[in-house]
Amino acid sequence: MSHTSTKDVPRSDPQAPPPSNGLPNGGVGIGFDLSGTYGTVAISYHNGTTVNVAKINASSPYHETMARLSLHSSQHLHPPYINMDEEWRDYPRQLLRRWRKMRGLPASNDVGALSGMITDLRTEAEKFLGYRISSVVAAVVNLAAIYGEDIYDAFGYAGLEDIQIRPFNYPTYETMAAVAGHGLGLCEHYMDKEACEAEIRPISNMTNVLSVLYTRTALTVSLSRTSVAAWLYEHAPYKLEDFTLGYDARHDNPREEYCWEALRDAIRAPILRGSVHSRVRQPSKVLLFGECSGNPRFRRLLEEEIMSLFGRLPEILDDEPVFVWARGAAEFAKRKPFDFWKDDDLNEQLDL
Template sequence: MPRSRNMARFLVPALLFLFLLPFLWSFFPTRSQAPQDHDPARPANFGVGFDLAPTYGTAAVSYPNGTVRSIIKIDGDASYSEMMARLSLYSSQHLHRPYNYAEGVADLPRRLLRDMRMLLGLPASGDVYTLSKMIKKLHTAAELLIGQPVASAEASIPDFACALYGEDIHEAFNYLGLNFYQFRNWDSYDFMYSSNGAHANYDPHVCSNFTEPDHCWKYTPNPGDPLAGVPWLLLVSYGYTYLESSAYLAVYPIVQTPAPFNSTLGYDALQDALNEEEYWERFRQYISSSMGPYLRNVTRLVLTGDAAHIPKFRHVLRDVTDSIWEHELEVFDSEPVFAAARGGAILTMKEIWHRNHPGDDTNMVQEL
């Protein structure tokens, strides 16, 4: 009996310590809480961007002289596509870091489980593992093309992935031993939506040639109206499984919260439609109704998505825009599949340049 009591005296505290260990560990800095820069002795001379699209992933690299190269498009497996579809549903949303007031206590059981898995060297969750598999493939392809180790990168996610959070992206990078380049240092779980990268790929106000920084555009706000002259965009993303269309003011970050989308108007749905004209009529109505009160202000059209090359899609979209605006929209559509990854690479190169050249006040991108 005394022996059993002695064992209990040690066993209960040990179990309690193991249970609380992940919670205690969360108070110590990790890569997702304290991002690390490149080794100062070997500053990066390129920026890498990944885009985690609904059914595939892409990678691109940007160099200081303005050269941007698309690296690879990798189709996701069934688990990846299922995950992205599920995390685009509002019903999949849950508490997550960073927390609002008092949310941390309610989310403690989930965080304890994730932290325990990470302490054991496992991915924080099944979704993090699925993300890490895609990121690993993109990372391997990037290193092969660049010919150098890629220690850091940026990754964007679909605008409508409302239940895919910054903590998932950061923990996938941590699991792979990669550093996530974030642009808002005050947000420990910063991430970027795909439309931000897509517009950065085309935006003439984003400096891409850092060998001639004097030629980079410098933004000077108008004292009376700091948004004067900032264009409005119509962002249309057309994929095989979705259609997204929204109007935004072109101030970074353009997309800050999840955007609505339609999962019944992707190109695959057309193949199953009994009436093709009825499909395109619903398409027209969706595009026309997606701009809200900002319809007349739009001057630019940005196209993305793996089905954006379909001639019929472009023809019908042109009919819609011509019927709405008397002026012709400036169209950016040369890299619909790789646009987000290319823009992410450009923004990462911009961030690397600033970190390696402190004191350079060149405003590489329009930020307010």
Template sequence: MRFIIGFIALTFSTILTLRSRRALVPDVIDHEFGVAFDLTFPYGTAAISYPNGTVVNVAKIDALPSPPYESVADALRDYSRQIARASRKAAGLPASSDVGELAKLIVSLRSAVEAHLDGRIICGAAATIPHLAAMYPEDLEDAFEYIGLIYLPQYPYWYGGIFPESGAVYTGNGFGLCSNYTDRALCDEEKRNPPHQPSHENILSIAYTTGILTSTWSIESMGFSYPGSDMFKLVDMNLGWDKRHENPNDDYYWETVRDAIIKPALEAIMYHHSNTSKIFLHGDRSTNELFQEVLKEVVDRVLGNETEIFELDPVFAAVRGAAEMAKIVYWDYNQTRSRADVGNDL
């Protein structure tokens, strides 16, 4: 009996010790600038958006060559996965191995941001990711919680879902933004009647890196898109730049890339009867000459040469857009809280 009591006491003490290793998450974000991370494959990027309109590219950091979150097997074991997550979190550990790897990358990106800020500690950040089949929303939430950062869209900065790379790249190229985000009346008017763009645009967002090819057809507008705006999408980790020699031959690889690039746009035509007005490129290999040649050939053939292609700062475009979102969400929250405080004082 004494042995059992002692074992229980030791186990409880160990859990408390492990839990103490988890960083405490701040209650609110105390900085006006927006911080964001783009957790793509096989690297992550960080950016800061300042209230004066300046956006700074902070860092590009490589992740592990084969992150566990590229597997889709967990999708078939959801209940046991949730139980295992809860048990690991109760013991003060990352909720899963996926969360552990995400946390490592986020820690590195946060350290780069704080070094850029001369040691100032950040309280929270936004994150944008590609559409990975086994990347659950709670993976990001748990990774941020584990390292002690507020995660947008978590409480109290509710936004409404993961900020997809497609919407982030659209914003990072200068679309969907109010001319002055601090003027709510003007911003609301610009959302109703956009001065420099259509009220809604059908876009194709294409990411090409050493480890992944994604193509996403979505409907974008003023403000920030929700994941549901991504109507048709393709993600293939066998078509990244580094996979080109693992195919039967180069011609086979590039033909497969060509088909993958255009597939979501063709699905939009077939099922949505919609054309594509803009194409946005991002990723560290999207400027490759061979890729660009394949892209332009298939776009001209299928969509016509009137479709505009944008490729502003392709490595950092997504994270720059996410940083803009973070800054505006912080500001909106603080304005709402200030009005509530004034109301309580009356």
């Protein structure tokens, strides 16, 4: 996927309707990234070009919300429910959400904070394209207490549809988007059902991927299992989210060395914790992203810990570290109208 600067695409009135060609948003794929520190938007075209459009720094309410949602103490019952008892116990909270929405309010304070970032990203996308947009794919950081209902309601409050890539309203997590953003786990001929299925079949075997996000305010680490880009399994013991170990935390310690040692421990923790009852999963690739992931000292520390844990250094993918989630989400959005469940004659119905 290539990168094009924003000046290469003409702009017009962002209030205009999209081009009429039978596809959402005029046939382009729009991806949002909702990380803890910032949000980004990218746009993918059917000619293979992907454009990094904008990066929006997080407001205080947004960042505070994401930091709180990273805590296991913030978890609560939510759909989809395991049984009727869970649904019944969550009923009062759901009633409150409906009451707020009926009065034109965000379903919760969390939804309000998320929708602020989404609205800002929408504004940037529409300014760039020159017309109104209706739907996007959003990649979100996989926090302990971020749920599909909040993402869905936040986009609804912002007047957008969050295109569902996974069933049961599960969010599109950052590792999925990063895999797609690097062009992995995808078929080339996505408009041709049979050709795409034939391409996907050989790459459908499971593999382990180590994902590391490092920003000014957060560190997240996960050892996930994936095959095609839209499939992901992240088991809680193999995950860590810490909003006290971002790059800026160096200034919060008496000595900077304390911060770097804490980072070492944090990188190791989810991998060792998850391997207590099984052998250590060997990752085939490392996905590295975040605005501070290119810091030389952090990179050296990360590679040392990977070598210590796994005895080798897998391939590290670090292209477009700030925009890779949004780029992968845009790729999903572009391909969504051609999903396998669509009619075989879809291509004949669309004016591409």
